[in-house]
Amino acid sequence: MPVLLLPTGKALTVRTAADAFLDSLTNPNTVRNYGIALGKTAEHLGEGRPLAAVADDEIGGALELLWGSSAVNTWNARRGAVLSWTGWCAERGYDGPAVPAWAKRLPPPDSDTPVRSKMAIDRLIARRDVHLREKTLWRMLYETCARSEEILDVNIEGLDLAGRRAPVKSKGAKPKVRRRGTVRADYVLETVFWDAGTARLLPRLLKGRTRGPVFVTHRRPGPGKMLSARDVCPDTGLARLSYGQARALLDQHTAHAGPGTGWDLHEYRHSGLTHLGEQGASELMLMAKSRHKKVENVRRYFKPSAAAIVDVTALLAPGDARR
Template identity: 80%
Template structure:
């Protein structure tokens, strides 16, 4: 889901089942830096501006297995209930199973444990999925505007670090400048 949405790990881990549009393959997330909506008189409201992330077939196939018939609560949960001293908000506990939301730290540790080849701390990072997705989209020819829309970056210069085109990609775009009918 991180790869297909090119979303930030915090956004995806913060999803609730109620936030998912499974048929439309999309979800509303509270984005980085999202500000609370304001009323006419300047008073902050509880809700925030939401942005949409989109996924494709891979995530669509895996979500039902992950949800296991649950219809509400966090999408990503731990394998156990929170301890007696742990105080969590109602949004962070599945009301059906009483399992806690998967934290960023725990997700990072699980990913590292399952991808580390040379010992602990050498595995993948959660943010690498975002980098990879944007790099692959860029190399596939997605325009800067589409990359900005997919990643929800506001400034093009912040997106530049995610896109490192290969020599082949640069050669291919250079061929578009060839004189005559080379690109017809």
């Protein structure tokens, strides 16, 4: 592999520094995303300018002009790419600017996913026209606060009915890159827990089945559909229920103005975490339940009840007032 010899000091241009940084990255997805940010930033600053001649405020000004009116996530992503680039240059002793302190990372916005009340969820699951399969899936999504794909991927062999838990394959934070440049998702095994509602429904749904997918279709797949052995029940020949099928079934029972206007499967996870936050669950417990890796991602659910706030306020009372 050829070694890129970089000039030092003022001879290092903005474009050369950006290309060298991108060449140091191994993840093709990161290269593509960072390339967008650095390409536009370098073009705005002047690709042929010496990197050492660029001021900190020019970096901040470029970010503000290019993405100041963009969505919060876009701003944070582009800012993070430029921050990584300037930090990489500084670590290698190249004279250059830094992202100014005033170009701050913005807090993530509140989710626009609707929060369904516990009563609305209970009523939907209790409806007589809802099949046992959907009742169990929706109750399990709500009580585990797991992602839909994780629950649909669970097999009976992994269920711990007595312990009310099961391992799920959760996508890791960082993808792994193979030698040939292709990206493979890094999955990790994590445990989800459910409560009495799911515990009552699961045995009825399984009907003595001991292996294969927990949630299956009502019809066998056609002869032209190729499925892995893990995605077919060996006893009944029924296939694993897909995310698209599960989403359509939920929409069918909740749509109020035509197809596509009903609930979304993610609303069970979002509602469950929100209800836990409203009941005073701590941020650490919410992170343990949701398996989020960053605390800012669970702060939207941290909504203690009025009673919990009263109890905390009582700690500030004079000593004799609490006797």
